[in-house]
Amino acid sequence: MNQEASVGRAAPLAAKSEPQVVLDGVGKSFGTAARARTEVLRDMSLEVREGEFVSLLGPSGCGKTTVLRLVDGLLAPDAGRVTVFGGDPTPGPELGFVFQSFRLIPWFTVRGNVEFALAPTGLSRAEKRERAERYIELVGLRRFAEAHPHELSGGMSQRVALARALVTEPRVLLMDEPFASIDAQTRELMQAELMRLWSSSGATVLFVTHSVDEAILLSDRIALMGPRPGRVLENIEVEGLPRPRWSYDVRSRPEFVDLRRRLWERIRQLVLEDPESDFFGRGTSREAQ
Amino acid sequence: MIVAFRVGFLILLIGLWQVLSQNVSRNLIPSPLETWAAFRRMLADNSLFEALGESLVVYLSGYSTACIVAIAIGLVMGTIRPVGKTLEVYAFALAATPRVAFIPLIIVFLGLGFEAKVFVVFLGAVMPILVNTYAGVLATDQNLNEMARSLGVSRPRIFASIVLPGAVPFIVVGLRIGATIGLINTVVAELYTAVGGLGGLLARYGNTFRMADYFVIVLSLAAIGVAVTETLRYLELRLNRWRGPN
Ligand SMILES: Nc1ncnc2c1ncn2[C@@H]1O[C@H](COP(=O)(O)OP(=O)(O)OP(=O)(O)O)[C@@H](O)[C@H]1O
Ligand SMILES: [Mg+2]
Numbered sequence: 001m002n003q004e005a006s007v008g009r010a011a012p013l014a015a016k017s018e019p020q021v022v023l024d025g026v027g028k029s030f031g032t033a034a035r036a037r038t039e040v041l042r043d044m045s046l047e048v049r050e051g052e053f054v055s056l057l058g059p060s061g062c063g064k065t066t067v068l069r070l071v072d073g074l075l076a077p078d079a080g081r082v083t084v085f086g087g088d089p090t091p092g093p094e095l096g097f098v099f100q101s102f103r104l105i106p107w108f109t110v111r112g113n114v115e116f117a118l119a120p121t122g123l124s125r126a127e128k129r130e131r132a133e134r135y136i137e138l139v140g141l142r143r144f145a146e147a148h149p150h151e152l153s154g155g156m157s158q159r160v161a162l163a164r165a166l167v168t169e170p171r172v173l174l175m176d177e178p179f180a181s182i183d184a185q186t187r188e189l190m191q192a193e194l195m196r197l198w199s200s201s202g203a204t205v206l207f208v209t210h211s212v213d214e215a216i217l218l219s220d221r222i223a224l225m226g227p228r229p230g231r232v233l234e235n236i237e238v239e240g241l242p243r244p245r246w247s248y249d250v251r252s253r254p255e256f257v258d259l260r261r262r263l264w265e266r267i268r269q270l271v272l273e274d275p276e277s278d279f280f281g282r283g284t285s286r287e288a289q
Numbered sequence: 290m291i292v293a294f295r296v297g298f299l300i301l302l303i304g305l306w307q308v309l310s311q312n313v314s315r316n317l318i319p320s321p322l323e324t325w326a327a328f329r330r331m332l333a334d335n336s337l338f339e340a341l342g343e344s345l346v347v348y349l350s351g352y353s354t355a356c357i358v359a360i361a362i363g364l365v366m367g368t369i370r371p372v373g374k375t376l377e378v379y380a381f382a383l384a385a386t387p388r389v390a391f392i393p394l395i396i397v398f399l400g401l402g403f404e405a406k407v408f409v410v411f412l413g414a415v416m417p418i419l420v421n422t423y424a425g426v427l428a429t430d431q432n433l434n435e436m437a438r439s440l441g442v443s444r445p446r447i448f449a450s451i452v453l454p455g456a457v458p459f460i461v462v463g464l465r466i467g468a469t470i471g472l473i474n475t476v477v478a479e480l481y482t483a484v485g486g487l488g489g490l491l492a493r494y495g496n497t498f499r500m501a502d503y504f505v506i507v508l509s510l511a512a513i514g515v516a517v518t519e520t521l522r523y524l525e526l527r528l529n530r531w532r533g534p535n
Binding site: 072074090091092093095097099101103105106107108109116117119120148150151164168 | 432433435436437438439440441442443446450451454531532533
């Protein structure tokens, strides 16, 4: 499916014009009243076009997960507006969510977990089963369809979570550090698999990661977020790395190396300038503000 | 293997019992053989089965009613938060009150008959089941809950697939505690209201120092306790089969 998939994605540019996910001046705080109130996002704006792969990159606690929950409609913003498909976001089959932890239902089998996502769809029992089967196969877990989550490794669990998010064939896929807790080898394979899936489905992806390399490898664009209260400080287009990126060694390309250095420099600067950071004020800031 | 150890331990207990019966004044502790003879006698004249039947009907009526009512109320309290927050103070207060204290009141309202006994059993068993069910619903994994919401799964479906199965281990604990207190209250009810059933025999044989017969009743009560808790354990294993053997 790999070669065809990349060809199948023939007209991405035409489709890429419409903003599908829009955050406009969004603010969000947690906690009640003055006591223990944390302002997580302030004036956060972001646009993701249809079919685009955008990574949110930023320090821990800057509100990346919160952004995904807002986009999914699990949370409502305190200020500003979140628009998905031109309206208010509603959780459902159109929006796929891969959570930071796997969140598999322990008393369901792999198949049961994947089929669970199809509950709100109007599909018949047979169709649900067939569809679940296909996505379990896709993530390479056919032999484990009847296994329970406690019998799976971390990498396998993550693949089930991925199958569950994909099985509804969502138009927008929200992914929260999906590969953070799996081993390096599995991660590489999963990244390649995700790129294939994405290129054949044409879904819009909003991808949260801590890893600069991962962000560059996967994304069309990287939205760099600053420390809490978080907002997008900079949008960085990933240029000069043609797709499909699984067909060559992306990491050895000078464009990759350059971008990597630039991003690291920015992040270093952000951390050193953040008064709340443990590293505040250490080292000399190379660029005068 | 474990079965062999259990049988071995039982033999040890009976041996110990034999030794005790020979060393303590004979009138207080009957020997195992005397008890066995008493058991045969009570089987023959049908008195044991009659009493056992009477007690079991009281026990199971009260206990099963308690199960249904407590699980239903516990689930409602856990699912509809305002209801839970309103009632929980009263539930905890009632759960902490020794419910034997209500017996005189129950007698005033329900008399000394079957209903009164069933109600005493019900009252003993209902609170632990209710409080545990409530706690089980509140302990719902919020991550799973959010995952299901994000999929757009309906509330009834979330309840059936996530909340209820998650609460099962709590509910089973409640059922077990309730079963024990229910059994105790069966005997208490039979002693305090119209004397009857195993509790009645216990009182009669105890007061007349027919110790062999008395022991038969005590052991019958223990057997009921074992039967009920083993049934619940089996139920628990069945419900937890997804965990696999470990
Ligand atoms: N439901 C909540 N109630 C209270 N505080 C919350 C809640 N959710 C998030 N927060 C706080 O908001 C801040 C941002 O959380 P968020 O999970 O969005 O960060 P993140 O960027 O995803 O972090 P990480 O990279 O560590 O996953 C954190 O300080 C967190 O403690
Ligand atoms: Mg996060």
